[in-house]
Amino acid sequence: MRSRQYDDDVLAAARRPKPAQPEVEAEAGLVVEEPVTGWCGAVVACDKERVSLEDRAGRVRVFPLGPGFLLEGRPVRLVRPRSTRPTGLVTTASGSVAVQGARARVARASRIWVEGKHDAQLVERVWGDDLRVEGLVVEALDGVDDLPREVGQFGPARGRRLGVLVDHLVPGSKESRVVASVTSPHVLVTGHPYVDVWQAVKPAAVGLRAWPVVPRGTDWKTGVCDALGWGQTWEGWRRVLAAVDSYADLEVPLLQSVERLIDFVTDEG
Numbered sequence: 543m544r545s546r547q548y549d550d551d552v553l554a555a556a557r558r559p560k561p562a563q564p565e566v567e568a569e570a571g572l573v574v575e576e577p578v579t580g581w582c583g584a585v586v587a588c589d590k591e592r593v594s595l596e597d598r599a600g601r602v603r604v605f606p607l608g609p610g611f612l613l614e615g616r617p618v619r620l621v622r623p624r625s626t627r628p629t630g631l632v633t634t635a636s637g638s639v640a641v642q643g644a645r646a647r648v649a650r651a652s653r654i655w656v657e658g659k660h661d662a663q664l665v666e667r668v669w670g671d672d673l674r675v676e677g678l679v680v681e682a683l684d685g686v687d688d689l690p691r692e693v694g695q696f697g698p699a700r701g702r703r704l705g706v707l708v709d710h711l712v713p714g715s716k717e718s719r720v721v722a723s724v725t726s727p728h729v730l731v732t733g734h735p736y737v738d739v740w741q742a743v744k745p746a747a748v749g750l751r752a753w754p755v756v757p758r759g760t761d762w763k764t765g766v767c768d769a770l771g772w773g774q775t776w777e778g779w780r781r782v783l784a785a786v787d788s789y790a791d792l793e794v795p796l797l798q799s800v801e802r803l804i805d806f807v808t809d810e811g
Contacts, residue, residue, distance in 0.1 A: 563609050563619040568593045574620065575612040576605050589790045590622055592797070601805050604789055604797045650677045652703040652807040653696070658682050660779055661707060661739045665800060667786055676808050690723045698728035705803030708733035730806040732799035738762045740782050742796035748785040 566572070568588040574595065575582040581603050583595030588607065596602045605611075609619040656662050662682040666673070673680065683692065686708055698704045706724075711717050711733025721731045736742050737756075740763060745752050756765030763775045772778035789797055 563617045565621045566611075566613055566618045567623040568607065568620040569623050572613075574618070576603075576610065577612055578610070579603075581605075588620075588622055592790060592794070593620055594789075601801075601808075603801050603805075604794070606794055650679075650807070651701060652678070652705075654678060654680045654705045654707065654803050654807060655683050655692075656680060656707045657685060657709050657739070660783075661709070663783055664739055664743075664786065664792075665707075667783060668789055668792065669800060669804065672804065676804065678804065678807060686717060686720050689720050693724055693726065693729055698726050700728060702728065703807045703809070704729045705807045706731040707799060707803060709739055710735065710737050730803060732802050734793070734795040734799055736793070736796075739796070740766065740779070742793045743782055743786055744791055744793060747791040748782055 566574075568585045570585055570587075572585045573583065574585070576595070581595060581597065583597040583601075583603070585593055586596045586602060587594040591607055592604050593607050594602050594604050607620055607622060609617070611618050611620050654665075656665060659682050662680050665680050672678075683689070686706070689706065693704065693706075696702075696704055704726075706721075706729065708717050708721060708731060711721065711731075712735050717733065721733075724731055734742055741753055750770075754766050754769035756762050756769070763778060767773060767775055767778040770778070772781060785791065
């Protein structure tokens with residue numbers, strides 16, 4: 543006996559294509575929510591791949607342009623504005639709204655640590671203006687092998703927070719095992735999946751279709767410079783750093799990780 547409550551094919555509904563999310567231009571001032579993170583903010587910058595959202599506290603995060611946003615509770619797909627009307631907003635290299643005439647703030651007790659000199663220089667190039675306004679100091683480590691000991695010496699506490707950016711932070715890696723031993727509530731460790739911070743720069747920014755594949759066991763930077771004929775690693779890094787003009791030249795995982803760290807260490811609560 544067949545129930546009259548169902549169609550002949552009970553799987554037909556599951557196979558029906560989902561309706562496309564309506565497209566909405568990411569114009570300056572548009573307020574949307576990114577439901578995965580719960581971040582809600584107004585659009586302050588947008589390029590062909592990313593959109594920057596500023597929340598009520600003036601903090602900015604960058605997200606990939608496309609589907610997955612909520613506008614007044616409805617799912618929408620954000621697209622780059624077709625119009626080229628000036629917004630009147632001046633933004634920094636990180637996509638944040640520039641604070642006109644602001645002096646650098648006295649350095650906070652809180653710190654952001656990165657693995658090495660190249661990481662620190664890249665963070666300064668993109669987030670330097672924001673860091674000076676917030677009074678944040680970025681310090682370079684010599685790797686993260688001794689991270690638990692160095693965190694203990696730093697003495698994180700309320701009002702003295704520590705954010706750490708780690709390369710190649712993926713499940714099962716040496717880095718992930720080191721990070722797991724850092725448990726202070728006043729320390730936030732974030733990272734990106736790339737072997738080296740160079741990889742967090744979009745290949746197109748340095749005129750490549752893709753970063754070269756470096757054989758396992760070979761120093762990644764050395765292998766890249768050899769494959770591309772860039773000479774010594776310092777010469778290769780000079781090319782990479784010079785190619786970065788703004789957040790648009792960086793991959794999303796690095797952008798999100800750095801912005802999480804800035805939010806964390808500037809949260810006085």
